[in-house]
Amino acid sequence: MPELPEVETIRAGLDRWLPGRSIADVEVLHPRSVRNHEPGPDHFASLLRGRTITGTARRGKYLWLPLDSGDALLCHLGMSGQFLLKGADEPADKHLRVRLSFADDQPELRFVDQRIFGYLDYADGGADLPASVAHIARDPLDPLFDDAEYSARLRRKRTEVKRSLLDQTLISGIGNIYADEALWRSRLHWSHPVAELTEEQVAELLGHIRDVLAEAVVQGGTSFDSQYVNVNGQGGYFSLVINAYGREGEPCKRCGDPIRREPWMNRSAYSCPTCQPPPAATR
DNA sequence: CGTTCCTCCTGAGAGC
DNA sequence: TGCTCTCAGGAGGAAC
Numbered sequence A: 001m002p003e004l005p006e007v008e009t010i011r012a013g014l015d016r017w018l019p020g021r022s023i024a025d026v027e028v029l030h031p032r033s034v035r036n037h038e039p040g041p042d043h044f045a046s047l048l049r050g051r052t053i054t055g056t057a058r059r060g061k062y063l064w065l066p067l068d069s070g071d072a073l074l075c076h077l078g079m080s081g082q083f084l085l086k087g088a089d090e091p092a093d094k095h096l097r098v099r100l101s102f103a104d105d106q107p108e109l110r111f112v113d114q115r116i117f118g119y120l121d122y123a124d125g126g127a128d129l130p131a132s133v134a135h136i137a138r139d140p141l142d143p144l145f146d147d148a149e150y151s152a153r154l155r156r157k158r159t160e161v162k163r164s165l166l167d168q169t170l171i172s173g174i175g176n177i178y179a180d181e182a183l184w185r186s187r188l189h190w191s192h193p194v195a196e197l198t199e200e201q202v203a204e205l206l207g208h209i210r211d212v213l214a215e216a217v218v219q220g221g222t223s224f225d226s227q228y229v230n231v232n233g234q235g236g237y238f239s240l241v242i243n244a245y246g247r248e249g250e251p252c253k254r255c256g257d258p259i260r261r262e263p264w265m266n267r268s269a270y271s272c273p274t275c276q277p278p279p280a281a282t283r
Numbered sequence B: 001c002g003t004t005c006c007t008c009c010t011g012a013g014a015g016c
Numbered sequence C: 001t002g003c004t005c006t007c008a009g010g011a012g013g014a015a016c
Helices: A004-015 A041-048 A147-156 A161-166 A176-186 A199-224 A235-239
Strands: A023-028 A057-059 A062-066 A072-076 A081-086 A096-102 A108-113 A119-123 A260-264 A267-271
Touching: A004 A057, A004 A062, A004 A081, A004 A199, A023 A041, A041 A119, A072 A081, A147 A199, A161 A176, A176 A199, A176 A267
Parallel strands: none
Antiparallel strands: A023 A096, A057 A062, A062 A072, A072 A119, A081 A108, A096 A108, A260 A267
């Protein structure tokens, strides 16, 4: 259930376990989970058998495992995807979609995904950056993220600030929760037009985005390492202090007024009506 | 061309 | 209880 911190937590957990291991077998239990691989599940499995995982990588919410062939096993967790490391003798999880076993007697890697919005794919030549991830912007925790370029690009858009935060081609890794949290910290309403943000406001927003993501990464990091085998990437999430998301009717931690929920894009936007007033019409 | 919005799934919880 | 409705941390691509 992944935004950047959850995906990063999973990546870090996998990175302590997978590099150097050889894939012995791949079992695809639901074809939709590998739907982007045109030749089909059997071909997908055959490409992976015998390959050695050489590392782990992430951009935004995309995760991939570089292989000794120079290709990569690409993964997006969608809304409900999880990676679990479990013993082969443990019972199948309810929504187990793909199972990868390794050459030795080690735990297997399971891809579990209730809603099947997530997927695995074989990325030809994608060890450094899979082609299907190339259009995704760097995320704000990436040392090569260019703040000035982001600010200029953002302010040229004709859209609202929350929409822009969820546009992964502008800035990646942010989803509905961290968007609402960063906007709360910035005292910005979701509908604020990005073209009207000053450079200073963008810089402040970016600072809050980095803070909330980094705090969540630290929290998430504690949950993944209990037992490598029983890992559920979602665990640490709820220890983060949430100020807006999901708090409809509860008091704003700054001013005490009840947090409001507004329908937004077939989803929800949470904000403080006092700290985050809708922008005044400018024309 | 840029921006908006529908759709792909399964399941939980609320209300009747 | 069982039905219907809404909602859920995402993103590609059709529609405008």
